[in-house]
Amino acid sequence: MTARTYQIRTYGCQMNVHDSERLAGLLEQAGYVRAGTDDTADLVVFNTCAVRENADNRLYGNLGHLYPAKAANPDMQIAVGGCLAQKDRGRVVEKAPWVDVVFGTHNLAALPVLLERARVRRAAQVEIHDALQNFPSELPTRRESPHSAWVSVSVGCDNRCTFCIVPSLRGAETDRRPGDVLAEIRALVESGVVEVTLLGQNVNSYGRSFRDRLAFGKLLRACGDIDGLERVRFTSPHPRDFTDDVIDAMAQTPNVMPQLHMPMQSGSDAVLRAMRRSYRQERYLAIIAKVRAAMPDAAITTDVIVGFPGETDADFEQTLHAVRQARFASAYTFQYSKRPGTPAAELPGQLPKDVVQERYERLIALQEEISLAGAEALRGTRVEVLVNTTDGRKDGVTGRVSGRARDGRLVHVGTQAGAGDLVTAQVTHAAPHHLVADGQARVIRPWRGRDTAAPASPASPSPQLLSIGARPTT
Numbered sequence: 001m002t003a004r005t006y007q008i009r010t011y012g013c014q015m016n017v018h019d020s021e022r023l024a025g026l027l028e029q030a031g032y033v034r035a036g037t038d039d040t041a042d043l044v045v046f047n048t049c050a051v052r053e054n055a056d057n058r059l060y061g062n063l064g065h066l067y068p069a070k071a072a073n074p075d076m077q078i079a080v081g082g083c084l085a086q087k088d089r090g091r092v093v094e095k096a097p098w099v100d101v102v103f104g105t106h107n108l109a110a111l112p113v114l115l116e117r118a119r120v121r122r123a124a125q126v127e128i129h130d131a132l133q134n135f136p137s138e139l140p141t142r143r144e145s146p147h148s149a150w151v152s153v154s155v156g157c158d159n160r161c162t163f164c165i166v167p168s169l170r171g172a173e174t175d176r177r178p179g180d181v182l183a184e185i186r187a188l189v190e191s192g193v194v195e196v197t198l199l200g201q202n203v204n205s206y207g208r209s210f211r212d213r214l215a216f217g218k219l220l221r222a223c224g225d226i227d228g229l230e231r232v233r234f235t236s237p238h239p240r241d242f243t244d245d246v247i248d249a250m251a252q253t254p255n256v257m258p259q260l261h262m263p264m265q266s267g268s269d270a271v272l273r274a275m276r277r278s279y280r281q282e283r284y285l286a287i288i289a290k291v292r293a294a295m296p297d298a299a300i301t302t303d304v305i306v307g308f309p310g311e312t313d314a315d316f317e318q319t320l321h322a323v324r325q326a327r328f329a330s331a332y333t334f335q336y337s338k339r340p341g342t343p344a345a346e347l348p349g350q351l352p353k354d355v356v357q358e359r360y361e362r363l364i365a366l367q368e369e370i371s372l373a374g375a376e377a378l379r380g381t382r383v384e385v386l387v388n389t390t391d392g393r394k395d396g397v398t399g400r401v402s403g404r405a406r407d408g409r410l411v412h413v414g415t416q417a418g419a420g421d422l423v424t425a426q427v428t429h430a431a432p433h434h435l436v437a438d439g440q441a442r443v444i445r446p447w448r449g450r451d452t453a454a455p456a457s458p459a460s461p462s463p464q465l466l467s468i469g470a471r472p473t474t
Contacts, residue, residue, distance in 0.1 A: 006032045007041035011058070012049025014235060015170075016082055018136065018150040018199055020047045022108055023081070025140030030112040034142075040069060043077045043115065048084035050165055050339070055084055063096040070098045077115055079103065083169040086128060087341070093124045104128040105170055109139055132156070132174060137184055147420035147447055148195040148388060149188045153181050153219065157201035158208070159238065161265075162276045162343040163305065163336065166201060173202065175209035178219055186226055192449020194420065195231035195386060196223075204237040204246055217245035224253035228448075230422070231386060232256045233408065236263060236303075239279040242287050251294040258295045259408035262287070263303035267322025268315035271308050274347065281322050288326050299329035299374075299407035306363055307336040307356030310349035316359050323366055329374050329409065330433065331367045335360050368432045375409070375430035383437055384444070385411045387421045405435070414438035420447025 006027050010020040023045060024034065035041035044066060049055050063078065070076050079101035080092050086104040093099050100118040103110055106129040114125045137152050156171040157164075185196055198219070200206060207215025223232045232255050237246070239262060250256045262284075266272050269280045291298055304319060323331070335356050338345045387403040400412040403423075412434060417423045426439025 003031055003033045004042040005035035006043040006045065007035045008045045008047060009062070010047045011055070012047075012051060012083070014150065014197070014199055015152075015155075015201070016047050016049060017144075018152060019082070019105075019108060020045075021141045021143050021150065022136050022139040023047065023111060024142035026109060026112055028142050029140045040073075040076075042075065043079065045079045045081065045111070048080060048082035050083035050087045050169060054337075056088075059084055060095055063099065067096075067098055075119075077101070077118065079111060079115065081105075081108070081111065083166070086169040087165065089128050090126050093126060097124070100124055102126040102128070106131060107133045108136060109134045130171070132171060135174070135176060137176065137180070145388060145419070146192055147449060148197070148386070149193045150199050151181060151184055151188070151196045152176070152199045153203060153206050153216075154200040154209075158205070159202060159240075160276055162274065162347070163265075163308065163339070165339050165342050168341060170201060173200075173205060173208060175206055175215075177210070178215065178222065181219065182222055182226070185223065185229065189226060189228045192420070192447070194229065194422075194447070194449075195233070196229065198232065198234040200234075200236075202236070202238045202241065203234050204241045204243070214243070214245050217243070217249040220246070220249040220256050221253050224255055226255075229255055230445075231406070233259055235261045237261075238263070239284050239287055240277075244290065247290055247294050250291075257406050257408065258298040259301075259406070260291055260298055261301045261408075264322060264326070265303060265305050266308060266311070266315070267319035268311065269318070271311050271315050271319075274310055275305075275308060275344070281318065285322065285325050297407060299409060300326065301330045301332070301408070302326070302328050303332045303334070304363060305334050305336050306360045307351045309336070309344055309347035309351065311336075311351060311359075320363065320366060323363065323370065327370055327374065328367065329407070330371050331363075333360065333363055333367065371432035372430065375432060375435060378409075378427050378435060379430050380427060382424050382426050382440075383409075383411055383435065384422065384424050385413050385437065387413070387415075387417050387419050387423060400436070400438070410434040412436050413441055415441040415443070417441075417443050418447065418450065420449060421445070422447075 008020045008023055010016050048059050077100040080099055081103045085102050092102045101114045110127055118125045143149055154173055154175045156173045157167045158173045204216045264284055265277055267281050383405045385403040385405055387401045400414050401417055402412050405411050413423055413425045415423050421443050422445040423441055423443050425437035425441035427435050428438045429436035
């Protein structure tokens with residue numbers, strides 16, 4: 001009997017990417033095989049996002065495109081999970097009756113059973129839970145990269161930002177015990193992983209569940225004691241909970257990378273207050289200054305929302321001022337989108353589209369200028385790059401491969417090194433969102449897992465690249 005094939009289409013933040021790897025692990029454990037890039041899969045899973053205004057249109061448009069294939073092949077199955085499924089619940093099937101399964105953010109593990117039940121009963125199965133059923137890290141995984149991995153330290157969020165729907169869809173913050181996190185990392189390293197990214201909606205509030213406000217700094221330091229773990233990153237912290245001990249742990253732990261993604265959202269104190277963000281511009285910039293004092297070469301990135309209800313010209317000028325002061329390496333910039341179910345959707349002062357667009361373009365132009373200047377400052381320096389297939393495959397014309405520098409910048413390197421190799425090279429060209437390093441490239445450490453790692457099955461193309469414009473965790 002031929003194994004059923006699957007494809008997962010992932011939208012949104014890194015948490016969704018991590019969840020999709022778990023869904024792939026569950027499906028392969030149940031006997032499914034990943035579809036080739038040109039194949040029509042027997043199962044298509046949508047792992048959705050509900051943060052942006054067009055998320056609904058995007059999902060239902062894609063479901064509509066699949067309807068002819070489903071009509072031609074009734075045995076084909078379509079499943080919808082993630083934040084939009086958690087929000088819309090049975091409405092998904094009402095709007096798209098050809099969908100077989102709808103599952104939420106709290107019950108990923110149920111997907112194989114729901115698919116089988118839908119196949120036997122010939123009826124759509126909708127199962128949404130309001131509380132976490134299984135911590136994602138308890139589930140099997142099929143990672144996109146054999147040498148880099150996501151490690152979730154917590155799920156959910158206790159913040160109540162007025163623009164954000166995530167807490168109602170992901171639930172309250174639940175932290176894993178440090179020993180469980182470290183055990184998972186050690187097992188990953190034994191399998192060939194050399195880089196991990198610690199994930200949470202608010203990683204630096206980690207420890208709240210077991211009443212240790214210094215837990216995240218301790219966790220970073222403990223990662224420094226794991227032999228073979230070469231790079232540690234994390235996303236995303238909240239300025240409210242960012243403490244000096246975390247900065248010290250970053251600076252003093254050699255395998256914690258000099259990279260910080262810390263959402264600012266706005267530079268205006270009035271807007272931050274309306275957003276229910278519990279810090280102000282002065283506090284935010286003071287954190288940036290401390291990070292740079294401890295790690296002068298750190299690359300700092302952020303999120304900024306333009307056009308929040310009630311934002312005045314003076315408020316927006318404060319955002320531009322903060323961006324100039326912070327000198328971000330890059331920024332994920334968003335035009336405010338009204339999300340039903342959030343307090344901000346009911347606020348007065350919703351701004352006209354043309355006003356928001358004009359401000360957005362000014363912010364983009366300023367950040368591009370700053371990003372380019374920061375990249376140009378690296379021209380002629382040597383960078384250490386971990387070659388990574390998820391950042392782009394070797395260019396057949398130039399012979400370059402792609403990967404990430406220690407500070408998280410995307411670098412295209414002129415070398416024949418393979419995925420997982422650590423190389424150094426001299427930067428020869430700079431652009432706002434990448435570097436080119438064609439000078440004197442050399443491999444300083446081949447990937448130790450190449451001879452032992454199991455080959456990856458063919459990967460389907462990602463529908464959304466996590467680059468400028470894509471959304472990290474909030």
